[in-house]
Amino acid sequence: xxxxxxxxxxxxxxxxxxxxxxxxxxxxxxxxxxxxxxxxxxxxxxxxxxxxxxxxxxxxxxxxxxxxxxxxxxxxxxxxxxxxxxxxxxxxxxxxxxxxxxxxxxxxxxxxxxxxxxxxxxxxxxxxxxxxxxxxxxxxxxxxxxxxxxxxxxxxxxxxxxxxxxxxxxxxxxxxxxxxxxxxxxxxxxxxxxxxxxxxxxxxxxxxxxxxxxxxxxxxxxxxxxxxxxxxxxxxxxxxxxxxxxxxxxxxxxxxxxxxxxxxxxxxxxxxxxxxxxxxxxxxxxxxxxxxxxxxxxxxxxxxxxxxxxxxxxxxxxxxxxxxxxxxxxxxxxxxxxxxxxxxxxxxxxxxxxxxxxxxxxxxxxxxx
Amino acid sequence: xxxxxxxxxxxxxxxxxxxxxxxxxxxxxxxxxxxxxxxxxxxxxxxxxxxxxxxxxxxxxxxxxxxxxxxxxxxxxxxxxxxxxxxxxxxxxxxxxxxxxxxxxxxxxxxxxxxxxxxxxxxxxxxxxxxxxxxxxxxxxxxxxxxxxxxxxxxxxxxxxxxxxxxxxxxxxxxxxxxxxxxxxxxxxxxxxxxxxxxxxxxxxxxxxxxxxxxxxxxxxxxxxxxxxxxxxxxxxxxxxxxxxxxxxxxxxxxxxxxxxxxxxxxxxxxxxxxxxxxxxxxxxxxxxxxxxxxxxxxxxxxxxxxxxxxxxxxxxxxxxxxxxxxxxxxxxxxxxxxxxxxxxxxxxxxxxxxxxxxxxxxxxxxxx
Numbered sequence: 001x002x003x004x005x006x007x008x009x010x011x012x013x014x015x016x017x018x019x020x021x022x023x024x025x026x027x028x029x030x031x032x033x034x035x036x037x038x039x040x041x042x043x044x045x046x047x048x049x050x051x052x053x054x055x056x057x058x059x060x061x062x063x064x065x066x067x068x069x070x071x072x073x074x075x076x077x078x079x080x081x082x083x084x085x086x087x088x089x090x091x092x093x094x095x096x097x098x099x100x101x102x103x104x105x106x107x108x109x110x111x112x113x114x115x116x117x118x119x120x121x122x123x124x125x126x127x128x129x130x131x132x133x134x135x136x137x138x139x140x141x142x143x144x145x146x147x148x149x150x151x152x153x154x155x156x157x158x159x160x161x162x163x164x165x166x167x168x169x170x171x172x173x174x175x176x177x178x179x180x181x182x183x184x185x186x187x188x189x190x191x192x193x194x195x196x197x198x199x200x201x202x203x204x205x206x207x208x209x210x211x212x213x214x215x216x217x218x219x220x221x222x223x224x225x226x227x228x229x230x231x232x233x234x235x236x237x238x239x240x241x242x243x244x245x246x247x248x249x250x251x252x253x254x255x256x257x258x259x260x261x262x263x264x265x266x267x268x269x270x271x272x273x274x275x276x277x278x279x280x281x282x283x284x285x286x287x288x289x290x291x292x293x294x295x296x297x298x299x300x301x302x303x304x305x306x307x308x309x310x311x312x313x314x315x316x317x318x319x320x321x322x323x324x325x326x327x328x329x330x331x332x333x334x335x336x337x338x339x340x341x342x343x344x345x346x347x348x349x350x351x352x353x354x355x356x357x358x359x360x361x362x363x364x365x366x367x368x369x
Numbered sequence: 370x371x372x373x374x375x376x377x378x379x380x381x382x383x384x385x386x387x388x389x390x391x392x393x394x395x396x397x398x399x400x401x402x403x404x405x406x407x408x409x410x411x412x413x414x415x416x417x418x419x420x421x422x423x424x425x426x427x428x429x430x431x432x433x434x435x436x437x438x439x440x441x442x443x444x445x446x447x448x449x450x451x452x453x454x455x456x457x458x459x460x461x462x463x464x465x466x467x468x469x470x471x472x473x474x475x476x477x478x479x480x481x482x483x484x485x486x487x488x489x490x491x492x493x494x495x496x497x498x499x500x501x502x503x504x505x506x507x508x509x510x511x512x513x514x515x516x517x518x519x520x521x522x523x524x525x526x527x528x529x530x531x532x533x534x535x536x537x538x539x540x541x542x543x544x545x546x547x548x549x550x551x552x553x554x555x556x557x558x559x560x561x562x563x564x565x566x567x568x569x570x571x572x573x574x575x576x577x578x579x580x581x582x583x584x585x586x587x588x589x590x591x592x593x594x595x596x597x598x599x600x601x602x603x604x605x606x607x608x609x610x611x612x613x614x615x616x617x618x619x620x621x622x623x624x625x626x627x628x629x630x631x632x633x634x635x636x637x638x639x640x641x642x643x644x645x646x647x648x649x650x651x652x653x654x655x656x657x658x659x660x661x662x663x664x665x666x667x668x669x670x671x672x673x674x675x676x677x678x679x680x681x682x683x684x685x686x687x688x689x690x691x692x693x694x695x696x697x698x699x700x701x702x703x704x705x706x707x708x709x710x711x712x713x714x715x716x717x718x719x720x721x722x723x724x725x726x727x728x729x730x731x732x733x734x735x736x737x738x
Contacts, residue, residue: 073642073670080639096671104639108671270449270473273442301442302465302477 001065002089003037005057007078007101010086013044013055014075016231019202021071022048032068032111033075034118035088037061045119046071051199052119052234065090067097068111074099077106119234122225124218128162129186132207132228135215138169139204141180141332141359146197147173154240157194160217162187170245171197176325177248178332181358185214193219194238206231248362250348253341255314257287258354261338265330267294267306272323274298282366283323287342288316296323319345320366326351329361370434371458372406374426376447376470379455382413382424383444385600388571390440391417401437401480402444403487404457406430414488415440420568421488421603434459436466437480443468446475488603491594493587497531498555501576501584501597507538508573510549510701510728515566516542523609526563529586531556539614540566545694546617547701550727554583562588563607575600617731619717622710624683626656627723630707634699636663636675641692643667651735652692656711657685665692688714689735695720698730 014033022030025048034045042059045052067090078086083102090097096107139158147155159170165187170179203226207215215228219237226233268283275281275296286293287310294306319342329351330338337354351361383402391399394417403414411428414421436459447455452471459466465476508527516524528539534553539546572595576584584597588606595602637652644650644665655662656679663675688711698720699707706723720730 070670076642077639080635080642082635103676104636105674106639106643106671107673109669266449266451267473270446270475273445273449274475300478301439302475304476305474307472 001035001037001067001097002063002087003042003059003061004085004087005042005059007081007084007086009057010042011078013042013057013230014078016055016206017044017046017053018071018075020046020048020051020053021075029068029111029115029117031071032116033071034066034068034113034116036066036118038064045116047117047119047234049117050196050236051202054119054232056230063089066113066116068113068116069097069099069108070111073108077108119232121232122218122220122223122234124220124225126191126220127186127216127218128167128184128188128191129214129216130167130182130184132209132213132215134167134182136204136207138167138180138182139200142169142171142178143197143200143204144328144332145171145173145176145178145361149173153238154194154242157196157238158200159242159245160193160195162189162191164188164190170242172243172245172248175322175364176328177245177362178329179245179249179360179362191219192242193224194240194242195224195235196238199233199235203233206233248348249360250341250343250350250362253314253343253350255287255312255317255342257292257313257340257342258311259292259308259338259340261330261333261336261353263308264292264338265327267308268323268326268330271296271304271306272327274301274304275323280366281323282320282368283326284318284320284368286316286318287312287340314342317342317345319349320368321349321363322366325363329363333359370404370406370436370466371432371456372411372428372430373454373456374411374428376450376453376455378426379411380447382411382426382599383447385424385575386413386415386422387440387444388574389415389417389420389422390444398437398480398484398486400440401485402440403435403437403482403485405435405487407433414485416486416488416603418486419565419605420571423488423601425599432458435482435485437482437485438466438468438477439480442477446477488601490601491587491589491592491603493589493594495560495588496555497536497553497557497560497586499536499551499553499584499586501578501582503536503551504584505573505576507536507549507551508569511538511540511547512566512569512573513697513701514540514542514545514547514730518542522607523563523611526565526607527569528611528614529562529564531558531560533557533559539611541612541614541617544691544733545697546614546731547698548614548618548729548731560588561611562593563609563611564593564604565607568602568604572602575602617717618729619710619712619719619731622683622712622719624656624681624686624711626661626682626709626711627680628661628677628707628709630699630702630705630722632677633661633707634696636677637692637695637699640665640673640675641696643670643673644692649735650692651689651737652695653687653689653737655685655687656681656709683711686711686714688718689737690718690732691735694732698732702728 036043043056045054081101086101099106161168165184218225271294292310333353335353341350405412412425414423450470455470468475530537534556539548587594591606640663661679702722704722710719
């Protein structure tokens with residue numbers, strides 16, 4: 001193999017596939033980045049068998065072929081290389097790969113390219129298409145609600161649901177649930193799949209480009225392929241039954257409260273300072289006619305009390321929440337005002353942006369004595 | 370105690386003393402910040418018995434007195450408080466301190482103020498004065514060369530030396546040495562003291578303000594007091610004999626090499642990528658007539674080779690260094706060109722900015738087979 005390509009594009013491609021490079025693995029080949037050159041393209045691939053990412057860039061290919069380089073070193077090296085172009089050439093004599101640019105020359109040992117599990121694209125008629133900004137929003141506004149604990153795998157992923165041209169993403173750890181709806185650019189029929197949170201987070205990061213583009217999502221059995229720009233991602237799907245989230249969303253509320261998002265967030269964050277050390281980070285909310293009193297009490301440190309102006313419709317109510325479950329959603333609400341909806345001190349509450357019915361968050365209260 | 374003060378100034382004062390708050394200590398009182406109000410001033414203090422920092426700000430004192438608040442919580446709270454002013458008032462009934470601002474009210478438990486070891490200013494006729502920017506430069510350009518290992522305490526601090534109106538700071542871990550000279554605004558006679566690196570780093574951080582100011586340094590026995598603006602720092606001095614650094618600095622060199630600082634730094638950093646995993650991070654330098662060849666070899670990863678243009682006077686030479694000891698100094702040289710001076714492959718080398726004789730760095734080579 002022998003190629004010449006622009007350094008900046010190579011760097012971006014390495015960064016794109018980098019997250020799929022395995023770090024702890026008994027298989028050394030998975031710690032490598034696979035480079036394959038043919039025609040006028042260089043393709044980079046990495047996989048840890050859970051997710052695989054490939055990225056293709058234009059290159060001057062003087063000799064086609066494939067090599068595998070140690071991911072960690074190759075990435076650091078490409079980042080620091082001088083000059084505008086990089087030459088990568090394999091040397092048959094000593095099994096090294098020469099990576100050079102200006103006065104820099106590195107001879108990296110090659111991993112056995114024939115051992116690399118080259119990605120097989122998902123072949124399927126099951127496909128939906130969506131704008132990158134819509135998909136990014138679906139992920140960012142829900143994935144934080146996933147469970148970190150691996151005990152129940154279905155809760156460590158986000159449920160992606162297609163229903164005609166509507167798309168929904170749902171995430172829950174059973175104590176709180178986030179649901180975001182959007183529109184597909186192409187969709188047909190219904191489909192459900194649970195994608196690991198780790199891969200969703202990585203996908204949201206890769207979708208954060210300036211130019212709008214369409215993303216194709218293909219699926220087949222326990223695999224999903226995500227295609228956009230010059231990137232191809234293959235991920236396993238999480239098997240298991242995601243609970244019926246519609247049952248979790250209350251049909252009616254006895255009390256609704258309108259609040260300024262930033263004021264409410266700042267106040268909850270301050271009050272939770274003293275609650276953080278406790279096991280459940282419990283903060284009390286006393287909803288009165290025109291204000292909410294937020295308070296916490298930590299016998300070892302002290303007490304906190306905040307008053308925030310509120311517009312309450314319905315019954316006055318005292319209820320306690322894990323403060324983190326409240327601040328997590330407040331940070332994701334873009335609008336100036338939010339609506340908090342309640343029934344009783346022990347039944348689930350809803351939080352949503354005042355003027356957005358496509359984003360719903362449900363939170364279970366904490367029982368206090 | 371009851372005071373009202375501007376929030377931003379209180380926040381800055383808390384940040385200033387924060388680094389002296391003890392985190393791991395069997396004495397709970399040292400985890401607190403001491404607040405003392407009298408006249409029209411509020412003084413904050415913290416100490417871990419190694420270093421003590423006090424900071425005084427203007428305040429409206431309605432009732433003088435002293436309290437001690439849990440450092441960690443008080444700092445977080447002040448950072449997040451709303452509004453422009455803060456009220457702090459002790460309540461006799463429940464031994465709590467009320468910290469309030471706008472609609473926020475916190476009642477923090479008070480630690481027993483009478484147990485706090487209030488700082489005693491260093492009373493001494495031994496004094497030198499120096500501009501803050503000069504002192505900051507003395508510290509930043511030397512302290513990185515200290516030993517991290519506590520085995521030989523004198524090497525974990527920087528030697529501050531007064532000689533008339535000249536001031537010098539020297540740091541070494543016995544494998545490399547950094548010396549920086551400057552001018553005092555007031556000094557008389559000679560003095561030497563070894564100040565812990567941790568405190569020097571903290572001092573450099575606190576001196577990073579926009580307005581130039583004069584710093585007074587007073588010393589007595591095993592203590593030094595550092596006074597500037599509204600801040601007072603008291604630190605213990607490290608006891609022991611600092612070696613005679615003049616013996617370490619070669620009088621003459623057989624070879625001198627002029628190099629572009631940035632080009633040389635970038636090349637050494639790239640070559641060291643492959644050497645980093647080795648025990649000594651060894652990089653080889655082959656100084657030729659008009660270039661230096663920098664190389665490393667890691668049997669598990671590969672080889673690196675860089676050529677950098679150089680202007681060499683004297684013998685050609687091959688020598689090996691710990692790459693970190695080279696890059697550390699290159700990052701601290703502000704000028705475009707540097708001079709590297711050598712004798713033999715086994716004798717200490719010198720590195721300095723091409724046009725600055727007040728900053729000298731000595732580095733011991735690594736013996737390679």
